[in-house]
Amino acid sequence: xxxxxxTYCDVCGNRAxxxxxxxxxxxxxRLADEVINEGLxxxxxxxxxxxxxxxNDVQNEINRRLGYSKRY
Numbered sequence: 001x002x003x004x005x006x007t008y009c010d011v012c013g014n015r016a017x018x019x020x021x022x023x024x025x026x027x028x029x030r031l032a033d034e035v036i037n038e039g040l041x042x043x044x045x046x047x048x049x050x051x052x053x054x055x056n057d058v059q060n061e062i063n064r065r066l067g068y069s070k071r072y
Contacts, residue, residue, distance in 0.1 A: 012061050
């Protein structure tokens with residue numbers, strides 16, 4: 001991953017990484033997908049604990065996708 005270049009996610013605008021293979025990896029969108037599509041990371045305090053420092057960004061992305069207003 002030493003040749004990775006930074007770009008910005010088309011979905012949420014957060015910094016993303018373009019890997020050598022051309023894949024784009026945005027941690028916030030990946031985590032939001034895990035919460036919405038896979039039911040991972042729990043709810044409430046369990047989600048806060050699981051997501052740690054990414055909680056606010058991920059929750060804002062979840063709210064945006066589900067049509068809720070921004071809270072954090």
